[in-house]
Amino acid sequence: MLSKYLIICPLVFLAGFVDAVAGGGGLISLPAYLLTGIPVHNCVATNKMSSIMGTSVTTTKYARSGFVPWKMALFCVPCALIGSAIGANIALIIPDRAFKIILMIVIPLTGLYVLTKKDVFESNKTHSEGVTTLICALAALFIGVYDGFYGPGTGSFLILILTGIGGLKLTTANGLTKAINLSTNFAALVVFLINGQVLLPLGIIAGCFNIAGNYLGASRFEKNGSKIVKPILIMVLTVFFIKLVLELL
Secondary structure (H helix, E strand, C coil): CHHHHHHHHHHHHHHHHHHHHHCCCHHHHHHHHHHCCCCHHHHHHHHHHHHHHHHHHHHHHHHHCCCCCHHHHHHHHHHHHHHHHHHHHHHCCCCHHHHHHHHHHHHHHHHHHHHHCCCCCCCCCCCCHHHHHHHHHHHHHHHHHHHHHCCCCHHHHHHHHHHHCCCCCHHHHHHHHHHHHHHHHHHHHHHHHHCCCCCHHHHHHHHHHHHHHHHHHHHHHHHHCHHHHHHHHHHHHHHHHHHHHHHHC
8 A cells, every 4th residue: 555655645746736837737646546556436536635635725825926816716616617517417428539539639739839929828918807707707618618528637728728818917827727626626526525436545645745746836836937837838738648649549
């Protein structure tokens, strides 16, 4: 059992750091659980617990720094919850292979956009508050559907949409992303706990490592902003693409 902790905890720490900066931490943490041979449902459930512990810290830290736009969050969080529920139901009737094939096209285009656009996180858009809120709420709804259907990279996609289309500053986009992720993760965790799928001792200890990673990542983000986000986001998209290729093959 000790070997499981030695494998999971360091990788969950790294996942927390990455997730706080650019989203996509689940691309590191979930495989870490799967490497140990723990049943898949327990992996997903326990990963959700450790992740929500870390995300809670980052959301709190960003809120204290004034990064979370609470008025927008009040509209975005319900949309994300609705979207996640819709996505989960879609997953029951549509094979995820079809969705992965679509992502094989979307991810390289997203990576190309991030690499070639010099001011990718510096929005020049001047939407009214109402239009910005509507765009962010729709993003929460549709990315919520994706999160419920498949999930990996949700935070990364949200940050790109909220900055590139919504016109939010990177700090605000990241803060809003964490508030959305926290709410959808909480709903999923409740379901897993009710069904007894969470390995509590492992989840709590791994969660402490995730908290440390998130705290360090959030601190680095506050100091360096887009300088650190861009390379980490490219790394996340690359790992995600490789993961998809391996799954499809």
